[in-house]
Amino acid sequence: xxxxxxxxxxxxxxxxxxxxxxxxxxxxxxxxxxxxxxxxxxxxxxxxxxxxxxxxxxxxxxxxxxxxxxxxxxxxxxxxxxxxxxxxxxxxxxxxxxxxxxxxxxxxxxxxxxxxxxxxxxxxxxxxxxxxxxxxxxxxxxxxxxxxxxxxxxxxxxxxxxxxx
Amino acid sequence: xxxxxxxxxxxxxxxxxxxxxxxxxxxxxxxxxxxxxxxxxxxxxxxxxxxxxxxxxxxxxxxxxxxxxxxxxxxxxxxxxxxxxxxxxxxxxxxxxxxxxxxxxxxxxxxxxxxxxxxxxxxxxxxxxxxxxxxxxxxxxxxxxxxxxxxxxxxxxxxxxxxxxxxxxxxxxxxxxxxxxxxxxxxxxxxxxxxxxxxxxxxxxxxxxxxxxxxxxxxxxxxxxxxxxxxxxxxxxxxxxxxxxxxxxxxxxxxxxxxxxxxxxxxxxxxxxxxxxxxxxxxxxxxx
Numbered sequence: 050x051x052x053x054x055x056x057x058x059x060x061x062x063x064x065x066x067x068x069x070x071x072x073x074x075x076x077x078x079x080x081x082x083x084x085x086x087x088x089x090x091x092x093x094x095x096x097x098x099x100x101x102x103x104x105x106x107x108x109x110x111x112x113x114x115x116x117x118x119x120x121x122x123x124x125x126x127x128x129x130x131x132x133x134x135x136x137x138x139x140x141x142x143x144x145x146x147x148x149x150x151x152x153x154x155x156x157x158x159x160x161x162x163x164x165x166x167x168x169x170x171x172x173x174x175x176x177x178x179x180x181x182x183x184x185x186x187x188x189x190x191x192x193x194x195x196x197x198x199x200x201x202x203x204x205x206x207x208x209x210x211x212x213x214x
Numbered sequence: 215x216x217x218x219x220x221x222x223x224x225x226x227x228x229x230x231x232x233x234x235x236x237x238x239x240x241x242x243x244x245x246x247x248x249x250x251x252x253x254x255x256x257x258x259x260x261x262x263x264x265x266x267x268x269x270x271x272x273x274x275x276x277x278x279x280x281x282x283x284x285x286x287x288x289x290x291x292x293x294x295x296x297x298x299x300x301x302x303x304x305x306x307x308x309x310x311x312x313x314x315x316x317x318x319x320x321x322x323x324x325x326x327x328x329x330x331x332x333x334x335x336x337x338x339x340x341x342x343x344x345x346x347x348x349x350x351x352x353x354x355x356x357x358x359x360x361x362x363x364x365x366x367x368x369x370x371x372x373x374x375x376x377x378x379x380x381x382x383x384x385x386x387x388x389x390x391x392x393x394x395x396x397x398x399x400x401x402x403x404x405x406x407x408x409x410x411x412x413x414x415x416x417x418x419x420x421x422x423x424x425x426x427x428x429x430x431x432x433x434x435x436x437x438x439x440x441x442x443x444x445x446x447x448x449x450x451x452x453x454x455x456x457x458x459x460x461x462x463x464x465x466x467x468x469x470x471x472x473x474x475x476x477x478x479x480x481x482x483x484x485x486x487x488x489x490x491x492x493x494x495x496x497x498x499x500x501x502x
């Protein structure tokens with residue numbers, strides 16, 4: 050028996066959407082398969098690696114481990130929503146200038162975790178930053194450069210343009 | 215994930231009524247940080263998923279100096295981690311949360327969900343056990359309150375009935391001059407934990423009036439080590455006595471070997487962590 054699809058209303062990157070979806074898909078499936086937003090990466094799909102991290106109502110979550118039906122009525126921000134009017138978000142700009150990625154697969158997740166973290170705690174210590182970024186694995190083992198990039202944004206908020214979005 | 219019908223409820227009553235109707239055909243979803251992984255692996259295939267995550271009446275913290283803390287089951291790990299109230303009254307809980315999984319998981323996962331999932335590696339059960347916490351289980355027929363130490367039965371198994379929902383965690387205010395600490399070991403902080411230990415020490419006239427020690431990841435349930443506690447109770451606690459208690463805890467532990475560690479290694483870590491947690495609890499008790 051095919052179960053009926055259900056309607057959810059969700060705001061994604063500032064745009065309100067109404068979507069009929071299967072009840073057994075994750076937020077990650079919703080973003081990638083329904084909306085074509087492939088920035089959040091499908092990797093471990095077991096709540097471990099953080100490559101699928103997005104921001105749900107101001108909180109970083111692993112989108113592979115949130116049931117899509119649960120985001121009904123909520124706001125989701127993905128890496129595609131970070132840049133504003135073709136101007137990169139300060140974190141994105143800092144990642145480029147610090148060459149804070151290797152293969153780049155984990156980068157969208159790291160950016161979203163970093164944004165949620167700085168929104169809540171704009172001046173983290175390096176220790177706090179390292180601890181709060183532990184949910185984002187880098188298979189290339191590039192664990193230094195992005196810390197430098199995020200600390201740079203935290204310590205010099207104006208260096209990469211005013212923070213927005 | 216296999217197919218299921220998703221049912222979002224807004225009241226505990228509604229949740230209990232659906233659960234009584236569908237019984238073993240239904241699973242209760244809160245944050246789903248563990249449940250979704252099991253569903254994706256097809257280890258569970260319920261026909262109905264009852265989503266309680268957004269029930270307002272299950273998300274609260276009430277504190278009374280005499281009664282202690284009452285916390286709704288839907289309180290997230292992150293709320294516990296950040297709570298100024300808990301930092302003041304039960305600092306071991308926010309401290310422990312800092313090492314629970316990752317920020318992302320703590321943001322969406324709930325305390326009630328973690329407890330019902332009953333993975334013996336869970337971090338939050340041992341501190342709750344040494345604090346003498348109780349949990350409230352609600353059903354269509356009413357509710358019952360039991361000590362959390364009696365909740366766990368085996369790996370991923372608890373005494374919860376198929377028509378019950380964990381609704382509240384109750385933590386009494388500890389006696390004066392009490393210190394509590396939790397210590398764990400994992401190869402990386404956000405990784406799988408290999409062993410953990412919580413200790414509570416209450417002092418009276420310089421001697422240990424009460425001691426409670428609970429371990430995680432070294433048995434099929436988060437377990438109290440009663441013989442180790444007995445070594446400390448009623449005596450002036452020093453390093454030598456703590457060492458004896460740690461040694462005893464290590465023999466009481468009943469660990470398994472898996473891909474993360476051997477049973478022998480876990481047993482050794484139980485000793486080290488009980489020693490560390492108990493020393494820290496003692497220092498904290500002295501400082502109050």
